[in-house]
Amino acid sequence: MYNKKYINTKLSKFLIFMNQEEKKQKVAEASLEYIQSGQVIGIGTGSTINHLISLMDKVKSKIDGVVSSSENTTKLLIEKNIRILELNEVGRLPLYIDGADESNMHRQLIKGGGGALTREKILAQASDEFICVIDDSKLVDKLGNFPLPVEVLQISQSLVALELVKIGGRPVLRENFNTDNGNVILDVHNLEILEPIKMEQSINNLPGVITNGIFALRPADRLLVSNSNGVDVIEN
Numbered sequence: 001m002y003n004k005k006y007i008n009t010k011l012s013k014f015l016i017f018m019n020q021e022e023k024k025q026k027v028a029e030a031s032l033e034y035i036q037s038g039q040v041i042g043i044g045t046g047s048t049i050n051h052l053i054s055l056m057d058k059v060k061s062k063i064d065g066v067v068s069s070s071e072n073t074t075k076l077l078i079e080k081n082i083r084i085l086e087l088n089e090v091g092r093l094p095l096y097i098d099g100a101d102e103s104n105m106h107r108q109l110i111k112g113g114g115g116a117l118t119r120e121k122i123l124a125q126a127s128d129e130f131i132c133v134i135d136d137s138k139l140v141d142k143l144g145n146f147p148l149p150v151e152v153l154q155i156s157q158s159l160v161a162l163e164l165v166k167i168g169g170r171p172v173l174r175e176n177f178n179t180d181n182g183n184v185i186l187d188v189h190n191l192e193i194l195e196p197i198k199m200e201q202s203i204n205n206l207p208g209v210i211t212n213g214i215f216a217l218r219p220a221d222r223l224l225v226s227n228s229n230g231v232d233v234i235e236n
Helices: 004-034 047-054 071-079 117-125 154-166 196-204
Strands: 040-043 065-068 096-098 130-135 148-152 170-173 184-189 209-212 222-227 230-235
Touching (some): 004 130, 004 230, 040 047, 047 071, 065 071, 096 117, 117 209, 154 184, 196 209
Parallel strands (some): 096 130, 130 222
Antiparallel strands (some): 148 184, 148 209
């Protein structure tokens, strides 16, 4: 005999998942409007960006190429027959589009759930305009509910973890994972990120840290937030 409560719970979770995927698709499609002819653009990593890549057939004929933030994104773009360029070839980027694990209303972000935070931060810094695409479940009053990813050299893993404990975090090694740069990631739970810029700088100054997933020194210029009614734009 089937358990009705179990079935209803599974159905509810499925519907929530489908609704969230629809929101990701919607905000990914909205970001296409910002891509102009003749540009080389930067593309990030993650589930919302995967939706964007699935829509790139609509714009690939008018762009000159893409700088990718990860090997996974590169693979998906190659499957779309989109030209891949290195950042060193193109210098600055007119546009970079990426998602986030969390964002506040100041467009300060936590990123790195997919493990590409260092390359993502480089592309964000190299871009004239950084557009972040999220669904409304990622918009928060205060950063820190999502565990903060910190990319570190393996030799410094224990040292950095001890320092992160001192500031109130609970660092957990991301198991069976290495970044595209060959490093490890500590996911830091229980952090209260009241001053994102200060915390970003402080963690980045720890010896052995490559970078952390707070994007506050270089926040998004424009935040596209998908909800049940459409897509809201948060900008300067």
